[in-house]
Amino acid sequence: MITIVIVSCYLIALLWAVVKNINYWEIYKHGYRPDEWYMYFTNTINSLIMVGCWSGVYFGIKNFQMLQKEKQNALKASTMAHQAHIKMLRYQLNPHFLFNTLNAISTLILLKENDTAEAMVSRLSNFLRYSLDNDPIKRVPLGQEIKALRLYLEIEKVRFDDRLEVLWDIDEGCESALVPSMILQPIIENSIKHAISKMENGGRISITARTFGNDLLMDVADNGPGADIKDGTLSRENGVGLANIKERLQSLYHRNFAFSIEHNQPSGVRVRIRIPYEVKDV
Known part of the structure; x- marks a missing residue:
């Protein structure tokens, strides 16, 4: 040549x-x-x-x-x-939630509690619409994410009734912070599955968000029986929920984030997330 x-x-x-x-x-x-x-x-x-x-x-x-x-x-x-x-990571939601919800709706219909079943169907529809409509590449305001979480928890409360207690502690100004869509739902689902459902008298889930400097800090904690935690990983975790969260954060923020799983006091598991505090440009 x-x-x-x-x-x-x-x-x-x-x-x-x-x-x-x-x-x-x-x-x-x-x-x-x-x-x-x-x-x-x-x-x-x-x-x-x-x-x-x-x-x-x-x-x-x-x-x-x-x-x-x-x-x-x-x-x-x-x-x-x-x-x-x-x-792919975003849409790998646990199908057990959908199955359990549909079973609960079926049970309500059999018990002639049609108003409750109708409300549950409406909440499920709104929650699924939110989870599918929001692009996982883009970030949404935390306030919008909390509204979806409330829908999800209201659905779960129909199943668990008084056995599920939820405490919210969202600092003023945090609701405008941008977060990956559906980033907290798998954590809460994990708490319900491994903590609330295992406790005869039910339990409590605490959801907090606050700012610290240029960071947004989010915590989800339960008072369940706890779990074995090795190298920041739940030994009981055999699904994709928590692992997906860390991978999504890694993909979106590279090294500028923190994700930790630790023991809650006096009992239970606490998941902490730190991401940059960002708001939508006006």
Whole structure:
């Protein structure tokens, strides 16, 4: 390939040298023509250097454009893969919640508690609409997320009645903070499954949010029987809920976040999340 390029450049340089010499003789020597044929090819080296320089510039620009295009394609592919990965993590909700809710609605209908069943269907519809309509790539205000969590907890309260107590402690100003959609729901679902449902007299879930400097701090804690925690991971966790949260945070915030699972006092499990405090531009 290099040989072909060099030969092509040399032939072009020869042709260019001939044209330059003829033009020079025609204009400045009034139609002079040399007696020897090789005189037509004088200054070929200078022409070859010029052709080589222009060829180098041309191929350099084309190579740069090709590399930039490949870089853009690779970046686009990486972005699409990144977004697809986040969406996959976001939509891996525990189907047990839906099954349990539908079973509870069926039970309410059998018990002729139609008003409660209708309210539960409405809440379930609104909750599922929220969970599916919000793009997992984008962030939503915490206040909007809390409204969806209230819908979810109202559905669960129909199942657990007085056995489920929920405490909210959301500092003023936090509701406008942007958070990944459905980031707290798997934590609360995990608490209900492994804490509230295991306690005969029910239990309590505390949800707090506050700002600290340039960060937003969110906690979800229960007073259940607790769990074995090894290296910040629940040994009982065999699903995708909590693992997905950490992966989503990693994808969205890279290293600028914290996610920890620890023992609650006096009993239970506490999950802490720290992310940058950001608000939507007006």
